[in-house]
Amino acid sequence: TVKLLRKPFLGVLYNNATDSLTELLGNPHPGGCYVVEVVKDSTLDKAGVKRGDMIYEINGHKVDIYGEMSTPWSEDKISLINYVGRLSIGQEMTLIVYRKGERKEVTVAFSQSSLPAIRKIFPGYEEIDYEIFGGMVVMPLSFNHIARLGNNSPGLARFAEMKNQSESVLVITHIFPNSQLARSRTVGVGA
Structure with missing residues (x-):
């Protein structure tokens, strides 16, 4: 490891x-x-x-x-x-x-401060937590998502501030094409 x-x-x-x-x-x-x-x-x-x-x-x-x-x-x-x-x-x-x-x-x-809930994740070195259900992928928000989804979801930008990083937030990272959710057009990636 x-x-x-x-x-x-x-x-x-x-x-x-x-x-x-x-x-x-x-x-x-x-x-x-x-x-x-x-x-x-x-x-x-x-x-x-x-x-x-x-x-x-x-x-x-x-x-x-x-x-x-x-x-x-x-x-x-x-x-x-x-x-x-x-x-x-x-x-x-x-x-x-x-x-x-x-x-x-x-x-x-002096103690090592605990990691904030919203931070940069290092795939390959850290376990990536996600759930697939209802035609979408839901994950805990990370800086990786903010960098990729920020332009389409400007509301995510507030989580770049340290005061908003202490509690975990879920984000939709993918919606499967032709799923019931995609056809309903009620929710988008970054919501």
């Missing part, structure tokens, strides 16, 4: 901050990276990090407004994502986070 390796993920999406944003939130300058979304049940969700927080420090390494930090093993700044790639599962992390001017220090064990 072949196993897929997944990149470690803290469970937050962050954006560059600015001096104005730091000031608006009442946080000390020069600021940290701005958390725009927290994935449910992820490492930082369990640590209590919320949308709108600013991450200032991880394990003693100061995080700048671009989500980069200086470390002893690199002469250049590295991104928060690259730093997370060096963490071990179970390793304790201490974060300094500011929420509307209030300093919070949290410690949490």
Whole structure:
């Protein structure tokens, strides 16, 4: 059997901050990276990090407004994502986070975040789940479907956003020609 390796993920999406944003939130300058979304049940969700927080420090390494930090093993700044790639599962992390001017220090064990229900599937490496009934093929929605069906089913585009990926959604991926369903023309692929 072949196993897929997944990149470690803290469970937050962050954006560059600015001096104005730091000031608006009442946080000390020069600021940290701005958390725009927290994935449910992820490492930082369990640590209590919320949308709108600013991450200032991880394990003693100061995080700048671009989500980069200086470390002893690199002469250049590295991104928060690259730093997370060096963490071990179970390793304790201490974060300094500011929420509307209030300093919070949290410690949490780094864990691999569970995979979102709607994600990219790798055929040949992962089992493909589907059901055939009533003249159609129904599958759990994945990024693979969004890429192929997105032009014909614009409603699927909303599932590209992380906040809409936590719960599984079924999608019709094929309707058999000459089936009763195809002749009825009531439902189409991507519905």
